[in-house]
Amino acid sequence: MTWSVLASAPFSVPESGIDDIEDNSVLRRGIPVAHSIYGVASTINAANYVYFLGLEKVLALEHPQATQVFCEQLLELHRGQGMEIYWRDSFTCPSEEEYRQMTIRKTGGLFGLAIRLMQLFSNSREDYSTITGILGLYFQIRDDYANLCMKEYSDSKSYCEDLTEGKFSFPVIHAINTKPDDQQVISILNLVCVCVCIYFVFT
Numbered sequence: 001m002t003w004s005v006l007a008s009a010p011f012s013v014p015e016s017g018i019d020d021i022e023d024n025s026v027l028r029r030g031i032p033v034a035h036s037i038y039g040v041a042s043t044i045n046a047a048n049y050v051y052f053l054g055l056e057k058v059l060a061l062e063h064p065q066a067t068q069v070f071c072e073q074l075l076e077l078h079r080g081q082g083m084e085i086y087w088r089d090s091f092t093c094p095s096e097e098e099y100r101q102m103t104i105r106k107t108g109g110l111f112g113l114a115i116r117l118m119q120l121f122s123n124s125r126e127d128y129s130t131i132t133g134i135l136g137l138y139f140q141i142r143d144d145y146a147n148l149c150m151k152e153y154s155d156s157k158s159y160c161e162d163l164t165e166g167k168f169s170f171p172v173i174h175a176i177n178t179k180p181d182d183q184q185v186i187s188i189l190n191l192v193c194v195c196v197c198i199y200f201v202f203t
Contacts, residue, residue, distance in 0.1 A: 017047040022085060023165050063120045073113035080106025087168045093176045093186065094168060100137060108136025144169035163192050 019025075020033040021040055028034075035043040051074075058070045083102040087094050094102070111132040119125070147162045148171055162169040166189060175185045 017043050019081070022081070023167070025165075058117070061117070061120070065120055066117060069116045069120065070113065073109050073116065076105045076112070077109035080104070080109060084167070088166050091166070091190065092168075093173060096170075096173060096177060099168075099170060099173050100133075103136045103140040104133040106136070107140045108132045111135050141170045144171060163189065166190075166192070 016028060017034050020028055021035050021043060025033050026036070034046070038046070055067075055070060058066045080102045083094075083098070084106065086092070112129065115128045115132060119128075144162060147169065163172075168189075172185060172189060
């Protein structure tokens with residue numbers, strides 16, 4: 001059990017480093033992001049290195065299905081991340097159901113990895129995907145909400161970072177889909193993205 005948890009624990013570290021690059025973040029937990037200190041290349045290399053350290057731990061479990069579980073959950077995590085990046089870069093507002101599916105894959109992926117690895121060494125054969133999906137959805141929606149309104153969050157990252165990066169977070173998706181004929185929210189999001197792009201060009 002301990003090994004299973006340890007095997008899944010390292011993935012939040014490289015995921016955070018890569019995520020900061022993909023989101024062009026400035027701060028994480030109140031300190032400058034890794035790629036602003038060490039550069040993009042070194043950060044990506046270090047993140048990939050930690051992924052393989054995690055794989056090493058999975059192999060050390062010496063269970064024939066452990067590597068398959070590892071690959072399946074990490075693939076799901078990256079599919080979810082890819083969905084979110086696509087919506088941002090193509091400026092496509094997803095439905096709330098599409099958002100839910102993204103969170104199940106992205107945020108729920110690490111919960112799924114830990115639980116499925118532990119199940120390999122227990123007699124439990126129950127399907128916990130529903131609870132991991134709910135946990136993933138809860139954590140992602142809370143994170144999206146906190147990003148917009150909590151001072152502690154803006155102090156540890158940056159002010160309304162999701163908006164400045166053009167991310168379709170849950171509050172934005174809900175606002176747009178609740179009144180599809182009202183273009184105010186999506187226009188503001190578009191304007192913020194344009195202003196941020198201009199800022200980075202000239203700084």
